[in-house]
Amino acid sequence: MAVLTKQQLEQNGYIVLHCSTGEEAVEKISNYSENIDLVLMDINLGNGIEGTEAAKQILKKVDIPILFLSSHTESEIVEKTERITSYGYVVKNSGFFVLNASIKMAFRLHEAKLREIEKESALKQSEERFHNLFERAPLGYQSLDENGFFIEANQAWMEMLGYERDDVIGKWFGDFLEDGQVDLFRERFPLFKRNGCVVTEFAMKHKDGTIRNIAFNGRIGYKNDGSFEKTHCILRDNTETRAAGKKLEQANERLQIILNSIDAFIYIADMQSYELLFINDYGLKNWGENITGKICYKELQGFDKPCPFCTNKYLLNADGTPSGVYRWEFQNTKNGCWYEIIDRAIRWTDDRVVRMEIAVDITDKKQSEIITKNQLKEKEILLKEVHHRIKNSINSIDSLLQIQLADTANEEVKRILNDSVSRVAGMKLVYEKLLITEDYSVLSVKEYVSDLAEAIIRLYSKSVKIIKEIDDFEISVKKIFPLGAIVNELVTNSLKYAFVENLEPLIEIFLKKNEDKIFLKIRDNGKGYPEEAKNSKMQVECLGLTLIRLFTEQLGGTYRFENENGASCTIDFSL
Numbered sequence: 419m420a421v422l423t424k425q426q427l428e429q430n431g432y433i434v435l436h437c438s439t440g441e442e443a444v445e446k447i448s449n450y451s452e453n454i455d456l457v458l459m460d461i462n463l464g465n466g467i468e469g470t471e472a473a474k475q476i477l478k479k480v481d482i483p484i485l486f487l488s489s490h491t492e493s494e495i496v497e498k499t500e501r502i503t504s505y506g507y508v509v510k511n512s513g514f515f516v517l518n519a520s521i522k523m524a525f526r527l528h529e530a531k532l533r534e535i536e537k538e539s540a541l542k543q544s545e546e547r548f549h550n551l552f553e554r555a556p557l558g559y560q561s562l563d564e565n566g567f568f569i570e571a572n573q574a575w576m577e578m579l580g581y582e583r584d585d586v587i588g589k590w591f592g593d594f595l596e597d598g599q600v601d602l603f604r605e606r607f608p609l610f611k612r613n614g615c616v617v618t619e620f621a622m623k624h625k626d627g628t629i630r631n632i633a634f635n636g637r638i639g640y641k642n643d644g645s646f647e648k649t650h651c652i653l654r655d656n657t658e659t660r661a662a663g664k665k666l667e668q669a670n671e672r673l674q675i676i677l678n679s680i681d682a683f684i685y686i687a688d689m690q691s692y693e694l695l696f697i698n699d700y701g702l703k704n705w706g707e708n709i710t711g712k713i714c715y716k717e718l719q720g721f722d723k724p725c726p727f728c729t730n731k732y733l734l735n736a737d738g739t740p741s742g743v744y745r746w747e748f749q750n751t752k753n754g755c756w757y758e759i760i761d762r763a764i765r766w767t768d769d770r771v772v773r774m775e776i777a778v779d780i781t782d783k784k785q786s787e788i789i790t791k792n793q794l795k796e797k798e799i800l801l802k803e804v805h806h807r808i809k810n811s812i813n814s815i816d817s818l819l820q821i822q823l824a825d826t827a828n829e830e831v832k833r834i835l836n837d838s839v840s841r842v843a844g845m846k847l848v849y850e851k852l853l854i855t856e857d858y859s860v861l862s863v864k865e866y867v868s869d870l871a872e873a874i875i876r877l878y879s880k881s882v883k884i885i886k887e888i889d890d891f892e893i894s895v896k897k898i899f900p901l902g903a904i905v906n907e908l909v910t911n912s913l914k915y916a917f918v919e920n921l922e923p924l925i926e927i928f929l930k931k932n933e934d935k936i937f938l939k940i941r942d943n944g945k946g947y948p949e950e951a952k953n954s955k956m957q958v959e960c961l962g963l964t965l966i967r968l969f970t971e972q973l974g975g976t977y978r979f980e981n982e983n984g985a986s987c988t989i990d991f992s993l
Contacts, residue, residue: 423517435450440471440472441466443459443472443476455482456521456524456528457473458485458487460488461490505524505528506524557574558575558652559571559572559651567589567590568589571583574653578653579622581625594623596621606618610638614637617633618634619633619656620632632656633653634652636650636651637649680698681778682777682779683697683705683757684774686773686775687775689763694710715728718752729746740765741763755781756781756783758780759778761774761776861895863892864889864890866902871886872884878913880917881923884924884926886927889929889931897973904989908966910962911985915945916946917942918944919945920945923944924942924943926941926942934992935992936990937990938988941985945984945985946984974992975990
């Protein structure tokens, strides 16, 4: 029978290896398993193991279709083979057609089984990848059943809320919520199942007792028949974000309070669209209406296009970043008020660059400045008139002295009158200078001392060479009078007494400034001071020397007389 079956199979294109015993069959499978596609196994194999035992041993070594070919028809024998493999059972003498069909069916069943194994393997690999991804995901994940009990939660979920897996799986989701949020979950969960998706937030209890704000983004997973299977939710801990947002909100509130408490018009405007983004309470109150959201140049200045004096161009660097503070004063074209303004570019909440302006109303200050300026102008006019009258009075005194000088023949009287005229000339020159200066508190020393020396020389009608080295600086009127008097006395003294026999008379005037120290030296090339002029008694009896001493003391300085190829006097004082 076996030989005939072998011949029929080979005639139909099969390659057949015949084995007489079960042991031989197991051995050949072990050696040629890669080249064998199917085993046709009888139950009774003579001496040795039965076909069912051989089939078991073969299947332990290799997954291969085994088709039983036997004359047994007992149900227990057939059931025994079915427990070993399910590729078929052919009764002998059923004909080659039945056998061939059974073999082909066994091949198809085995191919189907292999495909199923491949699918199961791919599914297993997919599940392993999903599980790895699920466990290693940086965001929390949870899955609930239809009643809200936990089916799954990943490691990120556990770490987020501090629980162990056994604390969570099988528990009701509401048990992990803050007490006040449980009813909210009861309300939202049915809506979630009905809508198929949800985006929400719950306050959940951490294992340490703290409350965490957890954001949920979830979808419903469905079975093949479309019925509910489980939820899929991604979780994100928003606690720190919410806390930071709360702090930012509080900081904004504090800033609002500060800005609204300042008595200045503060606003923020977009530098591109000129939209008013913020105006403080002072600005709203003084402008009379809420102009937030409107265009700055229209509402604040009454223009139909950007202001020609807009400071935007001064507030940005070449790369468009904020540059710094720009300060200016401006009279508003709409309300006529004067403002002291501080502008700067800042970054707004959405990171765009905007202009912030702080405008302090200085209208009263400006009006006071105008009043003060007018008062000063009136006082300047009055002071100039006073100086003019004093100058006229001095001119009158000078004229009277000149008349008396011309009317006397007594030389001693003439000398005294000449001295008086020269002293009056010094005072007159001061007031002449004051009348042509802008500042009545100071005068140019170089110009005054130079003109005074020339005037004295003209008064005495002497041909004298004069050398002047005078620094150009200003000195207060309070000090210019005694300084001029000292110069007058010293130059007059040289003109009167120094050049009796000198045919080339010379007077040198040095006036130097070193920081706040003043150095004055006047010398001539005459006969010098008599020795008695250096003692204090002579200085007291001589009016000119007495005046020099008094005026030097008025300046807070020191003086000394010396003979250096002529008379020399040095004065030192501080400004």
